[in-house]
Amino acid sequence: DAGVIQSPRHEVTEMGQEVTLRCKPISGHNSLFWYRQTMMRGLELLIYFNNNVPIDDSGMPEDRFSAKMPNASFSTLKIQPSEPRDSAVYFCASSLRVSSNSYNEQFFGPGTRLTVL
Amino acid sequence: AQSVTQPDIHITVSEGASLELRCNYSYGATPYLFWYVQSPGQGLQLLLKYFSGDTLVQGIKGFEAEFKRSQSSFNLRKPSVHWSDAAEYFCAVGAGLWNSGNTPLVFGKGTRLSVIA
Numbered sequence A: 001d002a003g004v005i006q007s008p009r010h011e012v013t014e015m016g017q018e019v020t021l022r023c024k025p026i027s028g029h030n031s032l033f034w035y036r037q038t039m040m041r042g043l044e045l046l047i048y049f050n051n052n053v054p055i056d057d058s059g060m061p062e063d064r065f066s067a068k069m070p071n072a073s074f075s076t077l078k079i080q081p082s083e084p085r086d087s088a089v090y091f092c093a094s095s096l097r098v099s100s101n102s103y104n105e106q107f108f109g110p111g112t113r114l115t116v117l
Numbered sequence B: 001a002q003s004v005t006q007p008d009i010h011i012t013v014s015e016g017a018s019l020e021l022r023c024n025y026s027y028g029a030t031p032y033l034f035w036y037v038q039s040p041g042q043g044l045q046l047l048l049k050y051f052s053g054d055t056l057v058q059g060i061k062g063f064e065a066e067f068k069r070s071q072s073s074f075n076l077r078k079p080s081v082h083w084s085d086a087a088e089y090f091c092a093v094g095a096g097l098w099n100s101g102n103t104p105l106v107f108g109k110g111t112r113l114s115v116i117a
Helices: none
Strands: A005-007 A010-013 A019-024 A031-038 A042-050 A053-056 A065-071 A074-079 A088-095 A112-116 B003-005 B010-014 B019-021 B024-026 B033-038 B044-050 B056-058 B064-068 B073-078 B087-094 B105-107 B111-116
Touching (some): A005 A088, A019 A088, A019 A112, A031 A074, A042 A074, A042 B105, A053 A065, B003 B087, B010 B019, B019 B111, B024 B073, B033 B073, B073 B087
Antiparallel strands (some): A005 A019, A019 A074, A031 A042, A065 A074, A088 A112, B003 B024, B033 B087, B056 B064
16 A cells, blocks of 8 residues: 655755645545644644644644645645745654544655745 | 653663663553654564553564563563564653543653564
């Protein structure tokens, strides 16, 4: 089975440009998470979805960031306009939510390394 | 709010020596606890998890961890380290409402493990 797929793996862009990161979760998973990893702040949650519905976007740094999940097999994280401080590794993770009384592990994608010049 | 502390930023051990990586968490209810490993330029791989039951859990690659509620700790151990274990190790706790099923992870800042001959 394919794991979580992220694209692109590396992105270099100039300040002010729009950046779109893509994620394909593991087939059958119904929870999807976007995390950001930086040296200063470590791994932080940006937003997560259950059944394609955004549940908590309190980690999204500002209005320049937006995320969508139009269907169960695809999600995007968009930054517009991008700034140098957005440079980080962005991870997507998915899991299977069975019930409110269960907890299943999250599977992480390889990440997208974003560099904003 | 949930938090995870990994007090050791960097640890160096000799190949064949034993290893213990410390993790302390802050969480009001019974926690879901995880250890992930990240090799350079790679995503996160789950080593082991604790949901309930036996407080000593076994994971992949010969790792184990012990949940100690009284100390709010979940330390990772390995009896004999191999050079290939050199990586970054992250402890994480499942955050959110206890009865909300899959929720985002709160990560510690990580411990970088170096292995010398």
